[in-house]
Amino acid sequence: MKVIVAGTVAIDDIKTPNDERKGLMGGSASYAAMASSFFASTEIVGIIGKDFPNAHIETLQSRGICTEGIEKSDGDSFYWSGEYHENMDNRTTHEVAVNVLEEYKPKLPEKYRDTEIVLLANMRPRNQLDVLDQCSGKKYVIADTMDIWISTERNELLELMTKVDLFVINESEAKLLTETKNLIVAGKKMMELGPNNVIIKTGEHGAMLFGKGDDEFFRTGAYPLESVEDPTGAGDCFVGGIAGFIASIGQNNPSFNDLKASIARGTVMASFNCESFSVEALVELDENKISNRLEQFFNYTSF
Known part of the structure; x- marks a missing residue:
């Protein structure tokens, strides 16, 4: 099975307490597609401007991404400039330029339309719906989102949630969407909005998975890192790893246990991403390193 990743492709300028880098490849689709490509054949959908470096496209293609x-x-390309503070959890956005995204309507190449696993990486819900409208056949649909869409395109987001199999959101966004402070309550409320499963990302504390069965709940930690170089895109790599693993096992109707296994892969991919700026760590990554870290993660989290 293949994965189609639709989302943003961007140019980032990032400053951390230890370094500052400009002109990096960013965007939800870029990170997610890179992570997915280690597990399955991956296609990407997005838009770039005339200023987008061809070297970034070549980076995607080097992973076999269509x-x-x-x-x-x-x-001009979508642009983001941000600065991380000492704890690397909090960041300040200095500039966001939507540019080519302002009037963007996704267009799927004909060869993409029957791809079995659809990952709607973070972008406007109306664009996520546009992508789904162009897909044909039975799909397994995963969608990610962020706080701005909960505030500005809530109706479109709620419509999207009725059409996805797996909905992914971080903890602050889950609380905002469901208007509750308890994540367990938030997860159950989101399940009532349409998805078959919900994942709440809890950053350095891992993730929660919710299912329809009474005992279908899973909680895991993150992979422990001694240092974080740049956490940008970690959540996108997390969901990209999930999508790629689901495709790799040939399931467009994965079981709850399959989803648990996919979270382990997503967690490991996110951890590698945090060890460098942009997707640089993923460029240097190989399957042996992934397998070794996955084995470590299982050892760290088993009883």
Whole structure:
């Protein structure tokens, strides 16, 4: 099975307490597609401007990612500039320029439309719905989101939730969407909105998985890192690893145990991502390193 990843492709300028880098490849689709590509054949959908470095496209292609779905526009690329503070959890956004995303409507190449696993990485819910409208056949649909869409496109987001199999959201967004402070309550409330399963990302504390059965709940920690170079895109790599693993086992109707296994892969991919700026750690990654870290993660979290 293959994975289609639709989302943003961006240029990032990032500053951390230890370093500062400019002109990095960013965007939800870029990170998620890179992570997915270690497990399954992956296609990407997004838009870039005339200023987007060709070297970044070549980075995606070096992982075997099909880039035919990246539309090239005459405008400037989506741009984000941010600074992480000492604890690496809190960050300040200095500038966001939507640019080519302002009027963007995703267009799926014909060859993408029957891809079995659809990952709607973080972008406007109306664009996520546009992607789904162009898909054909039986799909397993995963969707990620963020706080701004809960506030500005809530109706579209709620419509999307009725059409996805797995909904992924972080803890602050889950509380915002469900208007509750308890994550267990939030997870159950989101399940009532349509998805078959919900994952709440809890950052350095891991993730929670909710299912429809009375005993279908799973909680795991994150992979322990001694240092974090740049956490940008970790959540996108997490969901990309999940999508890629589901495709790798040939399941467009994964069981709860399959999803638990996918979370382990997503967790490991996110951990590698945090060890460098942009996707640099993923460029240097190989399957042996993934297997070794996965084995360590299982050892760390088993009883």
